[in-house]
Amino acid sequence: MTGMGPMSHATPKRIAVLRCERLPDFVTWEIPDVESLFDDDRRLLDAFAGLGVDAEPVAWSSAGVDWDAYDAVVIRSTWDYVDRLPQFLDVVTAIERSSAALLNSAAAVRWNADKHYLDDLDRFGVPIVPLVRGTPSAGARLHEAVAEAGWHELVLKPAVGVGGSGVVRSDAASLQQALDAIPPETEIMVQPFAPAILDEGELSFVFLGDESSHVLRKRPATGDFRAHGIYGGTVERATVDPSDLAEVQSMLARLPFDLLYARVDVVRLEGRLAVLELELIEPMLYLGLAPGSAERLADATLARLTRPAPG
Structure with missing residues (x-):
């Protein structure tokens, strides 16, 4: 994708790069350099600055944000949304109703927020890696499905989660022990482990x-x-x-x-x-491993805002 060249009067002036204000609750250990986790955000902000665009980090959970003040809101490091999913989706809806363009779209976010x-x-x-769904309280059905599929090595995942939170590895013989360690009404997926x-x-x-x-x-x-x-x-x-x-x-x-x-x-x-x-919501893109990728993402953002509306 090529650069957009000099900015015109129609080029958007303000972009919010959406992030979290704290790490998700599942991170209970010390991370020596927390800010290094936000390297993608810094690189994207620098790329926008290089294009003359006023871009700033905004915590999605900040109160009283005027989303109409932005031309676009780019969702990035919003990792703590898993702890407050209904609130996050309310914010997504508020941005969707504003004049700002939400990227990725609210429809994509809602769809991608649950592993259904x-x-x-x-x-x-x-x-996809095959899966069966259920809750620990209905473990008999999961045991039956795993036996029918012939899976021996297993991975259990919560239906909503990021960064491998709540993911455990088990085998068919120890499945019940793994289920007993999970709250009984938590929806989980059981998948075969891929060697x-x-x-x-x-x-x-x-x-x-x-x-x-x-x-x-x-x-x-x-x-x-x-x-x-x-x-x-x-x-x-x-x-x-x-x-x-x-x-x-x-x-x-x-x-x-x-x-x-x-x-x-x-x-x-x-x-x-x-x-x-x-x-599609808040993946680390590891822009630092791919020279020019932050600039490509910034260019692609502006391209979304300057192309004609469909129809």
């Missing part, structure tokens, strides 16, 4: 605007299975086979949203890429 979106991906024909996470790793395909930007390879720390960096996992820039990129692009093309950004997290399962997570 994986069911839709399956219906759209997007390969490729431990060698090839998890692949994250980052899309900015309508184009592929970069691919990341995430591997868990020794003795862990969660590839997120806050658990000691590693992230590096990856080069992938063009056929893998084409496959992920076709997955994204099936979505009914016009997206400013997306991160598609996949793992190879039985030889085929399958979606673990589709991140």
